[in-house]
Amino acid sequence: MFLTYLRRELRRRRKAALVVALGLALGIGLVITVSSVAAGMRDAQDEVLHSLYGVGTDLTVSKEADESDGGPQTFRIGPGEDGEDSTETDDRLMPLGGFQHLDASAVDDVAAQDGVDTAVGALALNDIEFKGDFRQGRIAGGAGGQAAPGQGGPGGGAGDGEGGPRIEGGGADIDVDSFTVTGVDVTRQDVGPLSSSRISDGATFGKNDTDALKAVVDSAYAKDEGLKTGDKITIKGKKFEVVGIATADTGAATANVYIPLQRAQQLSDADLEDKVSTIYVKADSSEDIPAVKDAIDENVAGASVTSASDLAEQVSGNLSTASNLATNIGRWLSVVVLVAAFLLAGLLTMSAVGRRVREFGTLKALGWRSGRVVRQVMGEAFVNGILGGVLGIALGIAGAYVVTAVAPTLDASVGPASDAPEGAVLRGPQKMLDEATTSVEVALQAPVTLSVIALAVALAAAGGLIAGCFGGWRAARLRPADALRRVE
Amino acid sequence: MYQLTGVTKRYQRGKEAIDALAGVDLTIADGDQLVVRGPTGGGKSTLLQLLGGLDRATSGTVSLDGTDLGGLSEAALTRVRAATIGFVFQSFNLIPTLSAQENVETALAPLGVKAAERARRAAEALESVGLAERLTHLPGELSGGQQQRVAIARALVKQPKVLLADEPTGNLDEDTRDDIVGLLEGLWKELGLTYVLVTHDSSIAKRAPRLAVIRKGRLKVTEREAA
Structure with a gap:
């Protein structure tokens, strides 16, 4: 019924x-x-x-930069001493801005904390290559005076003498090539910067490649630069063999090029032997994350610990x-x-x-x-x-x-973004903060x-x-x- | 047997108190028929509602077989209605979405009768009022007279002791009225029911062996020889 x-x-x-x-x-x-x-x-x-952390990473440990760090970089580049036209280069492997560096021993300190499953260090660097073609200017002018070679340089151009001798021609075309390099712990790649990417071609590092001249290149960068496995890439004057192409899970990679951590430490211009910029930490379980964070904060001097939830709060865009x-x-x-x-x-x-x-x-x-x-x-x-x-x-x-x-498509920026106005020339800490900001686009x-x-x-x-x-x-x-x- | 003693039913309309029934005393023996007549608003339907346990007296007692209906809980009163009293209404009051047979079954549902038994008894009840061929028809597919027959079958399917009919022919034409009145009287006699019929139809009243006329809440009962 x-x-x-x-x-x-x-x-x-x-x-x-x-x-x-x-x-x-x-x-x-x-x-x-x-x-x-x-x-x-x-x-x-x-x-x-995940793109910033890597899948499986629960916490990152770093040391925040002081305001006094990261002053203007000085590059010495100019025409050859013989006064002839020349091509000069200066290749620097500088720390990626935004952070001070931790001693590599901090990785062991972190790993020793209760609730930590794995801790691996990584070193974020920026390879900047300046390449200049220098042309000598000529001194001209004076009454029927013979033109003579004169010093030219960046910005050199025609002199403005009225009737007196003046410099004509000369100058320099300077190319700046820059890409990011991250040194990774080749013995533990399941946690760390490479864990957010998959190897789409070739292979990743072997566990014995701690000092090898091998590189894994991000697929987007490889495409831009026409790199493929077997090619060579020069970093700080050393030729690295591209052994693998890594494709980031979200299309935004942590770095353009990955090399073994030990190599990165050796090649850095900033005396970063036995230094790391970030320690990636995997906790025993997700429940342990807050306790592990507190333990690292308390027991590892100078450490700044960031969890996924902390990072989520920094996401802007x-x-x-x-x-x-x-x-x-x-x-x-x-x-x-x-x-x-x-x-x-x-x-x-x-x-x-x-x-x-x-x-x-x-x-x-x-x-x-x-x-x-x-x-x-x-x-x-x-x-x-x-x-x-x-x-x-x-x-x-x-x-x-x-x-x-x-x-x-949504874009997200994570990191201590600079508050400088658009178009402003950033220097020192502001520049480093800006470089430390990572932007990712997701659909x-x-x-x-x-x-x-x-x-x-x-x-x-x-x-x-x-x-x-x-x-x-x-x-x-x-x-x-x-x-x-x-x-x- | 019904025994009404000093029954008053008072309605409040704003500040004005209206006595629909005023000190009514009445006895209806088992198997008796009582026709209640009177002008509109005279208290006929109120009397029927008190007899049927649909409402409670303001004062006085309405007892059925020695039980004071006014003193029963709502649940107990509902059980009395479900088992003992059958109602037939002027407007038939059928459920428009249920078939004739299902409408009759609604009277058996509160008694806990199983579905198959309900269907069988409902079909028999409809057959007894001449609607064996209309079991699956919806009320809207039946004439007024047929709808009232369904309502009568619904009232009687549970084999009640009392049948209360409130103007059952009020919405019917003369021929149909006579059919329905004849049917109700036949069933009353056949089943030995206590039968109370409220009407303002003088032709029906004339045939009643016992007539109660109600005016302004006052009841006057006239006994006469059956026609």
Whole structure:
């Protein structure tokens, strides 16, 4: 009787049922879409963090730079001493700005802390090569004077003597070539900068390649420079064989070129023997991360420990903005729409009960208990809710599909970004901070997970039951005599 | 047997108190028929609602087989309605989405009768009112007279002790009215029911062996020989 009555009533009042269901569907669909977008934001942030950290890395340890560090770099480059046209180069392997360096022994100190599974060091460097073609200027001018060679240099050009001797021609074309180099611990590559990339061609370092002249090159950089496995790449005058091409999981690599840590330490111009810039830490379990962070902070002098959650707070750019929108405005919008949908469903159900006063009064006169009538009303509302849930899930999946299909690109920047105005010439610490900032672009996906679907079903059921409670409350209060009297 | 003693039912309309029933004393023996007549608003339906346990008296007692209906809990009163009393209403009050057979079954649902048994008894009840061929018809597919027959089958399917009919012919034409009145009287006699019929139809009242006229809440009962 319950099911027959329920089925017939829903069929008879399908327009009203559809209005209630659509109201709920709108709220539930919005919740699904917003939840999916928020999940996509989290995934995107995870991708960003993984690209910076490497999969499997839970913490990074570094030493923040002092304001006094990183003054202007000085390069000595000029024409040859013989005064002839010449090509001069200066190749520097400098520390990548933003951090002081830790002693390599700090890696062992960190590894010795309770809850640490693995700790590996890495050294981030910047290879800058200046290459200048110098042309000598000629002294000209004076009354019928013979032109004579004169010193030219960068910015040299025509002299401005009026009648006196002047320098004509001369100058220099200077190319600056720069790429980032990271020294990696070849014995533990599952944690550290290379763990966020996969080897798409060739091979990675062997465990015995601690001092090898081998390099793994990021695929994007390799493409730009036309590098492939077997080629040679010059770093600080040393020729490294490209043994592998690494493709970053998110398209944003930690460095352009990876070389063995020991080699990086030896080649650096900044006397970085036995130094690392970052220690990558993997904890025994995710629950241990806060305790490990505290232990390193306390026991390793000068260490600055960053966890994924810390880093997530530093993420800026439109990914951060969109994420905030999704989590804040989106969440509240969903809540408001959902509450409105629940209220609408409740009021419509109450109204429907109001139109069925005689019906319910008659059933009560026939001996139906209030509970039985309420159960009937709630059953109908519950099915409406489920129908709304199904429609809402369809709407939500459609919304998430659209977001995924459009796949808006979000950029994220992580790091101590400089606050200098755009176009300003950065020097010293500001320049180092700017260099330490890493930008990653990710395409937003909106994955609809089973948990989101389960949430939608729960909301649908809750919406139906809340609406049913409204209607049931009204039905329960009906006294049969009043109900029958009203239609006389 | 019904025993009403000093029954008053007072409604409050704003500041004005209206006595729909004022000190009514009445006895209806088992198997008796009572026709209640009176003007609109005279208190006929109120009396029927008190007899049917749909409402409670403001003062006085309404007892059925020695049980004061006013003293019963809502749940107990509901059980009395479910098992003992059958109602027939002027507007038929059928559930529009249920078939004739399912409408009749609604009277058996609160008694815990199993589905198959419900269906069988509902079909028999409809057959007894001449609607064996209309089991699956919705109320909207039936004439007024047929709908009232379904309502009568619904009232009687649970084999009640009491049948209360509130203007059962009020919405029917004359021919159909006579059919329905004849059907109800036949069932009353056949089943030995206590039968209370509320009507303002004088032709029906004339045929009643016992007539109660109610005006401004006051009841006057006239006993006469059956026609």
